[in-house]
Amino acid sequence: MGHGHAHHHDHGHDAATGTDVPPALDLSIPDGDLPPAEVNRRGFLRNAGLLGAGAATTVLAAGTPAVAGGHDHGHGHGPGGDHGSTGGFHWLAGDHHIHTQYSSDAMYRVIDQARHARAYDLDWMVVTDHGSATHAKIGVEKVNPDIVAARSRLKDLLIYQGLEWNIPAAEHATVFVHPGRDEVAVLKEFENSFDGSVRNAGDNTPANEALAIAGIKFLGEAVRKRRVEGALFLANHPARRGIDSPHEIRAWRDADPSVAIGMEGAPGHQAAGLPRDSGGRARGYYDNNPSPNSFSGYPLESYRTWGGFDWMTSTVGGLWDSLLAEGRAWWISANSDSHVNYLDTSQRGPGSDFNLNGRYEDPVHGPVITDAGDYWPGQYSRTHVGASSFGYRAVMDGLRAGRVWVDHGGLIKGLDVRARVAGDRRANSGTPLGGVLRVRRGTSVEVTIDVDLADIPNWSQFVPVLARVDVIAGRVTGPVADQDSFTAPKTKVVKSFEVTRRTGRVSFSYSFGRVDQPFYLRIRGTDGKRSQPGLMGAAVDPFGPALDVAGAANPWEDLWFYANPIWILPR
Secondary structure, eight states, X not given: OOEEEEEOSOOOOOOOOOBOOOGGGOTTSOGGGSOHHHHHHHHHHHHTTOSSTTTOSOGGGTTOBOOOOSSOOOOOOOSOSOOSOGGGSEEEXXXXXXXXXXSTTOOOOHHHHHHHHHHTTOSEEEEEEEOOHHIIIIIHHHHHXXXXXXXXXXXXXXXXEEEEEEOTTSOEEEEEEOSSTTHHHHHHHHHHHHOXXXXXXXXXXXXXXXXXXXXXXXXXXXXXXXXXXXXXXXXESTTSSSOSOHHHHHHHHHHOTTTEEEEEEEOSOGGGGSOOTTOOOOGGGOOOOOOTTSOTTSOGGGGSOBTTBOHHHHSTTSHHHHHHHHTOOOEEEEOOOBSSBTTOOEEXXXXXXXXXXXXXXXXXXXXXXXXXXXXXXXXXXXXXXXXXXXXXXXXXXXXHHTOEEEEETTOEEEEEEEEEETTOOOTTOSBOTTOEEEEOTTOEEEEEEEEEEOOSOOTTSSOOOOOEEEEEEEEOOOOOSSTTOOOOTTEEEEEEEEOOOOSSEEEEEEEEEEOOSOEEEEEEEEOSSSOBOOTTOTTTOTTBOOBOOTXXXXXXXXXXXXXXXXXXXXO
């Protein structure tokens, strides 16, 4: 069994670059067309149950250098964000779920959201106005000049155009593309052809599920045909209404793993749970109950957040872990879902007619907004991407590779997690987040965790204090027979580290001993202010996040960070 150490010196770091899918994992290439080394690699992966039927293209692309190219041009940008070269990567903070005046339930200009994102230390953002008949008809074109203008004015902020897709038969998702000549054309064709609202395809039927799959495949084809340089899909607030069933999530991933890469680990609307005179709502607006379209297997607890995080992510041994235990690369993010922001002093411009114009008039000064549930981009939630450079393609490559950790309230300043052969402290060694460490059977393996502690006040004017870091690990058991499985019985918290320092860097290591079976690990941390045993029991998760109480959940007093997984494959 493993053991842990806390120590306070730097580990070596790996300066790996982004990843593309290698030939062995591209199942469209016949075995006979592969080089011998790739044939051997594919055979190993099949034998491990990590490739082929049901497994799709999995985690095993990590570690392969990306193809150089694209339109990224590194340039200096101002203070803010965590774009130091921690672990050899530029860690770029961002938000992939932001609404503007082109959404029927929002009001801000693109430049308003962008300026706040930059002021709150973000390096990249995605404009994701709601898919709808009006938006599909005129909204995609109308918002684009505003995005182009904001890119020109804020050259140190990467601004992607996307939309919030009404997934047929399911919830919402962020869909966005690499900037380019055809970004509007691809998004418009996608929305008109595959949006559940536009196509009246919201109900939970096989035909509508198939339409969702076709939409994801359309995006992949748009990339392969070079209409756009990249396209990504992330499921938004996946457990909020219980209508994203486990088999749908698996099917999205399998439809095109280069496009469908993950889900919100934590939803936006984090201010919604604050106590207020009106009684308040639930964090994330997670205050729903099962409906006829909901997946009947989900427990009632899944309709609430836990420490601000979605039940699919926050439950150790739950749905996210069930995907990771299959070897599926499925990443988590966190974002604002900003529509109308708490304590702002704006209101929609006079004379607005959204149905006619596809937008609201520019906002004007108004009374302080005390009932809103949102924060500005970067004010509370951040998604940190390990990128090879500051650029559009580099961020998308980092997201696709799973080099991502997320936090609330500026809980920590920086994070570097590495899976290593035990004792290896060489510079440029170890496998980073989203990667795969391949070792010979019987090799001793450990994880090293370097945390740069918060050292300046967050946007609620206090310096967060990290209290604990947890190591979670689970066996890789291969594809499941039941595509609606949502548990991973062999996953649990294997080590917790108490954090005693308040400044600088803290470093921990945990040894898994000699390994002979494939497994994965993931890391989370907390300020320790609210916890309870996890839903799978105290033996699995003794001090997990607590169930959030509607109308009594101050998000600043319950801070967590989560990191994406690393796999260890002995051979």
